[in-house]
Amino acid sequence: EADQSVGKIDQSHDDISQAWRKAYARLEVSTMVGARLVGSVDETTQRLTELRSVADQAFDHAIESDCAIAALEEAVDALRDCACEDPAMIEQINILEKRIDENARISSTVRTDINLMRSRVAVVSLAVTEQGEITNQISGELCSVQTALGSSEGAFQEMVKAAEDVSAILGQIREASGILAR
Structure with missing residues (x-):
């Protein structure tokens, strides 16, 4: 009976070990995908910041263009007065x-289009920021799971050692019972 129990324990440890290795492999893949996602969100945020800067500069130039047009209109009015x-x-x-x-x-038209683009960039930036927060939360959870798996690996190794100790003790008991039986 003891041998059967040890056999069941060994089988359970094998099953747990296999499940643990699968979980750890999946976690590594998930962590890698999470890291790529975080990198992608960061890169997208950077590109949107650059796009916002370009749009702001273009808008500033459109405002300068409006000022130049107003100055030209004043000059045309002065020319009209001088046309005699x-x-x-x-x-x-x-x-x-x-x-x-x-x-x-x-x-x-350009100023209106630029303003629309700036609004859209702001909306997308907000969405990307929210996505970044969610992605960072997921990454944190993946790290927690990885830590928990690391802890469970230690406990699992202790269980394996205990099973080996039980096996060794059973071996010694068999030996002693063999000696007693002679």
């Missing part, structure tokens, strides 16, 4: 004014 009813000059001023108006329209 000269038809050729008035025609050139009208052409210049149309081009300025076209540039103002384009500048306004």
